[in-house]
Amino acid sequence: MTPAIDTRALRKDYGRRTAVRDMNLTVETGCVYGLIGPNGAGKTTTLRMLLDIIRPTSGEVRVLGRAPRAGGPKLRRRIGYVPGELRLEGRATGRDLLRHYAEISGPVEPGAAEELAERLDLDLARQVRTLSKGNKQKLGLVQAFLHRPELLVLDEPTSGLDPLVQREFLQLVREAREAGQTVLLSSHVLSEIQQAADRVAVLSEGDVVAEGSVSELRLTAIRHLRGRVDAESAPGLRSSLLALPALREVEVAEDGRFSGVLDSEPNALLKVLAGYRVQDIVIEEPDLEESVLALYGQEDDRG
Numbered sequence: 001m002t003p004a005i006d007t008r009a010l011r012k013d014y015g016r017r018t019a020v021r022d023m024n025l026t027v028e029t030g031c032v033y034g035l036i037g038p039n040g041a042g043k044t045t046t047l048r049m050l051l052d053i054i055r056p057t058s059g060e061v062r063v064l065g066r067a068p069r070a071g072g073p074k075l076r077r078r079i080g081y082v083p084g085e086l087r088l089e090g091r092a093t094g095r096d097l098l099r100h101y102a103e104i105s106g107p108v109e110p111g112a113a114e115e116l117a118e119r120l121d122l123d124l125a126r127q128v129r130t131l132s133k134g135n136k137q138k139l140g141l142v143q144a145f146l147h148r149p150e151l152l153v154l155d156e157p158t159s160g161l162d163p164l165v166q167r168e169f170l171q172l173v174r175e176a177r178e179a180g181q182t183v184l185l186s187s188h189v190l191s192e193i194q195q196a197a198d199r200v201a202v203l204s205e206g207d208v209v210a211e212g213s214v215s216e217l218r219l220t221a222i223r224h225l226r227g228r229v230d231a232e233s234a235p236g237l238r239s240s241l242l243a244l245p246a247l248r249e250v251e252v253a254e255d256g257r258f259s260g261v262l263d264s265e266p267n268a269l270l271k272v273l274a275g276y277r278v279q280d281i282v283i284e285e286p287d288l289e290e291s292v293l294a295l296y297g298q299e300d301d302r303g
């Protein structure tokens with residue numbers, strides 16, 4: 001089967017700055033694919049090239065089997081797109097705007113706009129210029145999903161959405177996959193990609209530094225740990241924690257507060273902690289930048 005997206009040595013230079021460097025990316029049809037990376041990594045630039053909003057400096061792109069430039073409006077109709085920064089102005093209501101989109105990209109099932117809006121808790125009767133950032137984002141999502149496109153390209157789709165709406169969005173993504181649609185989404189939030197995506201490419205400064213299935217990449221490898229045991233336990237805990245090979249930067253204060261950086265799953269650590277009176281413990285989601293750097297480190301070790 002032709003991949004939904006295929007790029008070969010895709011590159012975009014802005015003057016002397018390279019935003020995307022010779023990217024080879026294949027997104028198979030029917031998969032949810034995450035592009036993840038810190039700000040400025042090249043995610044938006046990549047997505048814009050796929051949609052023919054900007055032209056690559058060099059390399060090749062195929063989207064749904066076509067070159068975006070040659071595909072024109074016919075190809076565009078097969079794609080739902082949410083840009084990172086959605087500018088919506090004017091007196092039109094959300095409903096007016098969606099009607100307009102539906103005419104361009106249709107056909108749209110009757111009631112589809114209302115159903116999506118309700119799921120995302122969006123009021124379609126309001127003028128778009130009066131909508132908050134989050135509500136504009138919701139309208140962008142409704143617009144992209146409305147005509148059930150074969151491919152959804154979503155740039156930071158959950159920015160500005162509250163957690164409940166984010167959850168509903170993730171559900172929409174799952175349903176899209178079940179319906180055979182392909183989804184490419186970018187994010188700088190690791191947990192979102194982990195919940196939504198089958199595969200992921202990690203971008204850093206225009207390079208794909210890692211690519212694979214979400215479980216393969218073990219992106220959660222780094223976790224920050226902090227907590228507190230009673231003060232009498234502090235010396236014993238210190239030696240137990242120092243003996244754990246997967247725990248770095250161990251610090252245990254005299255009052256029983258402790259912290260460290262965990263490089264693997266927390267099982268061994270939890271076994272150790274079970275022997276103490278733990279008053280408090282927090283294991284934090286890894287920082288994306290740190291995870292990317294860790295991946296870089298692994299690459300270096302191999303090379």
Ligand SMILES: Nc1ncnc2c1ncn2[C@@H]1O[C@H](COP(=O)(O)OP(=O)(O)OP(=O)(O)O)[C@@H](O)[C@H]1O
Pocket residue numbers: 014017018019037038039040041042043044045046084188
């Ligand atoms: N029109 C432009 N002119 C010059 N440089 C640009 C332009 N657009 C993007 N860049 C640069 O290209 C690099 C990649 O930007 P891009 O917006 O693709 O990153 P991103 O991963 O989407 O990050 P963000 O989440 O901050 O948008 C950045 O260094 C950015 O400053």
